[in-house]
Every structure is written in structure tokens, then in C-alpha cells.
Amino acid sequence: MNFILTSVLALALAGQAGAAAPSDTPADYPHSLPLSVSGTGGVVAFRLPQSVYLRAATPDLRDLRLFDKDGNKLAFALQRPPAQARTSRSEMPARIFPVTGARGDAQGDDAGGLDIRTGSDGRLLSVTRAARAGEAPGKAELSSLVLDIGQTDAAVNALRFRLPAGTASYHAQVWLEVSDDLKRWEPIGAAALDWLVNSDTQTLANDRIEFEARRFRYARLSWREGAPLLFAGISAESISQTDIAPHAERLVLQAAPGKVGQDLVYQGAVAIPVEKIGLQFSEPNVVLPSVLGRYHELPGRQLGQPSTLSFEPLVRATFYQITQAGRTRSSGDMAVAPLHNAQWVLRPLNGAGGKPALRLVWSPSSVVFLANGKPPYTLAFGRADAAAAAVELEQVAPGFSQGELQTLEQAQAGPLASRQPDSAAPAVAAGAARAAQLRLAALWAVLLLGVGVLGFFAWRLIKQMNDQDKAP
Structure with a gap:
């Protein structure tokens, strides 16, 4: 019995040892791109071109591999294009209205006794203050400035000052207030303004007052320290950020007859992460309510029954192209959640749309890798049974900021290389499958033999026990 169990265990171990690990070399992939770096x-980064998405065999790009010149695998990470924004700075010249009076008259929550005239659009026309009792005519001095930056929707985050001609050095501490109606003034705070000329006639200037960005139309400037000065110019600065759309790839697919009714079929690629989708019409005027989806083949409910075709709707929209008064308006591209489809099905809802082309738009990912090993490198892809090989970005570029990742050197790709599958590979695979089946059959035979032997010994033991019970 011990001999039988030992034989079974040995066969099992032999079966495990016989199942060799699958090969994973550049020759095992039908498509490749040579990559060169400086x-x-x-x-280094490499933004995946359209050719990779059209030939990759998996939706998550797990069939990508990166090899060096000697065929050694390199670690790499897949990075989606990050969100980017462009910062722009604009200046709006303010109209300056000087106000005379005693120091500190202008500060407060109201108009400070000023006579303010505005136009119907809010444009500031004049700002004056009547002379006070006991104040000698013509002796009033500059006490504050009222600014009108105009009607704008931009948020202002700073004021920039320019000295009048003939003034080289200046120092003051000013108090800034803002308002939208010239009645209620909100204090921003105090700030210092400095212009200093050194011995080399170089000017060191602190000519800006920065504050938290906010929207307002009017500002009031008064002095807490230094002599009041009528500046040659004051500009309001505004900073705005504009989102930058990442690089997009576009693919136009032509229609073919579908399998049901007036359905149209478009052959895509399973690796493309479709983010926008649209139709291109050849007719000048067409409105096409339709559903985009895909087919599913369902097996018969009972043995012998044929399979049935099911339609899964994914996107419902009305696509159109209309020419009116010499101008063409169209539905454009519609944003969708990232979808992966090897085949798209268009099902018209009114049956009158011709055969429009299908336009797919997506943002390609980048391969980020450490340029070690021997160049040139090879990006291989197109093997459906490949296991995932990409690693986390921190394992390739640890400590890199988003700014550094966006400025990485881009590897340069050579021509696409495609090859036919090795004709000997199916025979080798079939031979391996037959060998595995034979090993499995032998293992089951030994197991059944062992069970039979155990049953025989059990029968002998029971028979001996019965014979002993019958003996006198």
C-alpha cells in the first residue's frame, strides 16, 4: 500500500514539473515597436500611438512588454494623461480719482462725505469733497485715491503701481478698501510700497499689493505712513486658469451591415478606451436618433437549440448634420465613460440615416520606464494570453512630481514590425496538451488502481474477521 501511495505522489510531482512556464520573449509577440532614447x-516616457491600440489584444493593455537589446524585460508603468491647466495673467488699467482732505478722512465704512457721480453703467465720473468749515480754499492736500477698474467678471488678486515721472525713490504704507457700490467699503488691509535706487542706479521695487482673489469694481487707497502720491498708473491684476485638454487620438470607422434589421456594424479595437464618440455624415441634412451598443451571443436554453443574438445598448443620442443659411451645424462628439469594444453596433431609431462613419476619440496613456539595460528597446504587444506586467509608477519613478513627469524625455519610435504567428507553435502547443492529457490519464489510472487494491485488502480483512467469528 505504501508503494502505491508513493507512486501516485511521484506521478503528481512529475505532472507539475512537466508543465513548463510559458515563454515570454520578444518573439512571442506578433507586434513590436523599436524605441530609442538619448x-x-x-x-523616460513614451506616449502610446494609435498603432498600439489597434493591435493590442487586451482592454487593460496587460499584453504590453518592454525588452532591451538582449531580450531582458524592463519594468514599466502605465500612466494616464494627467489633468493640466494653463495660468494666464492679465492687467486692467484703473481710472484714478484723487481725493483731497485731511489724513484719514477717507477711511471708514461709508463714502466719507464724498460727492461721487457715476454713469448709468456704473462708470465713475467724478469724486469730490466739499471744503470743511475753517479750511482755507486751495490748501487741501491729497488724502486718498478712488479707483474704478471697470466692469469685469475676473477676480482681482493684486494692484500694481507706477511712479510718476521724476520720482525715483518712494516709501509708503497704504490702506486698501474695496467696494461694489461706492457706499459700503470692505477693508483688505495695509501694505507697504517701496522703490529704492542703489548706488549702481538700479531700482529695487515692491510695487504690488497682493491679496486673496476677489471680484470688485471700486477700490480706495489711503495713506497710513509716507507722503500721499498721485501715481502715474495703477493696474488691477487678474490670474485665470484654463484647463488644457490632453492629447487625443481619433479613429474613423466605416459602416458594414449588421446582423439584425437596419443595424450598422463598425470594427474597432478592444484596447481603445473610448472617451468621446460621434458620427460623420455624407448627407447634407440628416437627423438620426439612434442607440450605440454591442452584440452578445447567447447559447440555446436547451441542448440542440441554436444560439440567439442579444443587443446591449450603451449610448443613446440624436446625431445630426444640418446645413442652414450656408452654415453647417453638427452634433459633434459626445463624451462617454471610457468604453472598450472590439465591435460597435449602431441601431437607428427612425431608419433614415444612410451609412455614417463612426468617430472614436480617446486620450492615450504613456509608458514610463527606467532606461537601463542595453538600448535600443523594444515595445512588444498583441498576445491575448499575456499576464499583466506593468508596475506602480512609484516603482519606476519614485519621488517624481507631476511637473517632472510631464517634462520627461519622450522616447522615439521606429517603424511598426508585425510578423505571422510561428507555424510550429500550434504543433508544439498541441503536443504539450496531449502530453498533459496523457499524464492526467496515467494519474487517474494509478489512483483507480490504488482504490481497487485498497478495496481488495478491505474485503480480505472483512472475510478473515467473519471466518474467525464462525470458528468454535
Whole structure:
């Protein structure tokens, strides 16, 4: 019995040892791109072109591999394009209205006794203050400035000052207030303004007052320290950020007859993460309410029954192209959640749309890798049974900021290389499958033999026990 169990265990171990690990070399992938780098950067990026998405065999790009010249695999990470924004700075010249009076008259929550005239659009026309009792005519001095920056929707975050001609050095501490109606003034705070000329006639200037960005139309400037000065110019600065759309790839697919009714079928690629979708019409005027989806083949409910075709709707929209008064308006591209489809099905709802082309739009990912090993490198892809090989970005570019990742050197790709599958590979695979089946059959035979032997010994033991019970 011990001999039988030992034999079973040995066969099992032999079966495990016989199942060799699958090969994973550049020759095992039907498509490849040679990549070259300058050699000056340790971490390099490569934005995946359309050719990779059209030939990759998996939706998550797990069939991508990166090899060096000697065929050694390199670690890499897949990075989605990050969100980017462009910062722009604009200046709006303010109209300046000087106000005379005693120091500190202008500060407060109201108009400070000023006579303010505005136009129907809010434009500031004049700002004056009547002379006070006991004040000699013509002796009033500059006490504050009222500014009108105009009607704008931009948020202002700073004021920039320019000295009048003939003034080189100046120092003051000013108090800034803002208002939208010239009645209630909100204090921003105090700030210092400085212009200093050194011995080399170089001017060191602190000519800006910065504050938290806010929207207002009017500002009031008064002095807490230094002599009041009528500046040659004051500008309001505004900073705005505009989102930058990442690089987008576009693919136009032509229609073919579908399998049901007036359905149209478009052959895409399973690896493309579709983010926008649209139709291109050849007719000048067409409105096409439709549903985009995909087919699913369902097996018969009972043995022998044929399979049925099911339609899964994914996107419902009305696509159109209309020419009116010499101008063409169209539905454009519609944003969708990232979708992966090897085949798209268009089902018209009114049956009158011709055969429009299908336009797919997506943002390609980048391969980020450490340029070690021997260049040139090879990006291989197109093997459906490949296991995922990409690693986390921190394992390739640890400590890199988003700004550094966006400025990485871009590897340069050579021509696409495609090859036919190795004709000997199916025979080798079939031979391996037959060998595995034979090993499995032998293992089951030994197991059944062992069970039979155990049953025989159990029968003998029971028979001996019965014979002993019958003996006198």
C-alpha cells in the first residue's frame, strides 16, 4: 500500500514539473515597436500611438512588454494623461480719482462725505469733497485715491503701481478698501510700497499689493505712513486658469451591415478606451436618433437549440448634420465613460440615416520606464494570453512630481514590425496538451488502481474477521 501511495505522489510531482512556464520573449509577440532614447535621462516616457491600440489584444493593455537589446524585460508603468491647466495673467488699467482732505478722512465704512457721480453703467465720473468749515480754499492736500477698474467678471488678486515721472525713490504704507457700490467699503488691509535706487542706479521695487482673489469694481487707497502720491498708473491684476485638454487620438470607422434589421456594424479595437464618440455624415441634412451598443451571443436554453443574438445598448443620442443659411451645424462628439469594444453596433431609431462613419476619440496613456539595460528597446504587444506586467509608477519613478513627469524625455519610435504567428507553435502547443492529457490519464489510472487494491485488502480483512467469528 505504501508503494502505491508513493507512486501516485511521484506521478503528481512529475505532472507539475512537466508543465513548463510559458515563454515570454520578444518573439512571442506578433507586434513590436523599436524605441530609442538619448541616454541623458534615467526615466523616460513614451506616449502610446494609435498603432498600439489597434493591435493590442487586451482592454487593460496587460499584453504590453518592454525588452532591451538582449531580450531582458524592463519594468514599466502605465500612466494616464494627467489633468493640466494653463495660468494666464492679465492687467486692467484703473481710472484714478484723487481725493483731497485731511489724513484719514477717507477711511471708514461709508463714502466719507464724498460727492461721487457715476454713469448709468456704473462708470465713475467724478469724486469730490466739499471744503470743511475753517479750511482755507486751495490748501487741501491729497488724502486718498478712488479707483474704478471697470466692469469685469475676473477676480482681482493684486494692484500694481507706477511712479510718476521724476520720482525715483518712494516709501509708503497704504490702506486698501474695496467696494461694489461706492457706499459700503470692505477693508483688505495695509501694505507697504517701496522703490529704492542703489548706488549702481538700479531700482529695487515692491510695487504690488497682493491679496486673496476677489471680484470688485471700486477700490480706495489711503495713506497710513509716507507722503500721499498721485501715481502715474495703477493696474488691477487678474490670474485665470484654463484647463488644457490632453492629447487625443481619433479613429474613423466605416459602416458594414449588421446582423439584425437596419443595424450598422463598425470594427474597432478592444484596447481603445473610448472617451468621446460621434458620427460623420455624407448627407447634407440628416437627423438620426439612434442607440450605440454591442452584440452578445447567447447559447440555446436547451441542448440542440441554436444560439440567439442579444443587443446591449450603451449610448443613446440624436446625431445630426444640418446645413442652414450656408452654415453647417453638427452634433459633434459626445463624451462617454471610457468604453472598450472590439465591435460597435449602431441601431437607428427612425431608419433614415444612410451609412455614417463612426468617430472614436480617446486620450492615450504613456509608458514610463527606467532606461537601463542595453538600448535600443523594444515595445512588444498583441498576445491575448499575456499576464499583466506593468508596475506602480512609484516603482519606476519614485519621488517624481507631476511637473517632472510631464517634462520627461519622450522616447522615439521606429517603424511598426508585425510578423505571422510561428507555424510550429500550434504543433508544439498541441503536443504539450496531449502530453498533459496523457499524464492526467496515467494519474487517474494509478489512483483507480490504488482504490481497487485498497478495496481488495478491505474485503480480505472483512472475510478473515467473519471466518474467525464462525470458528468454535
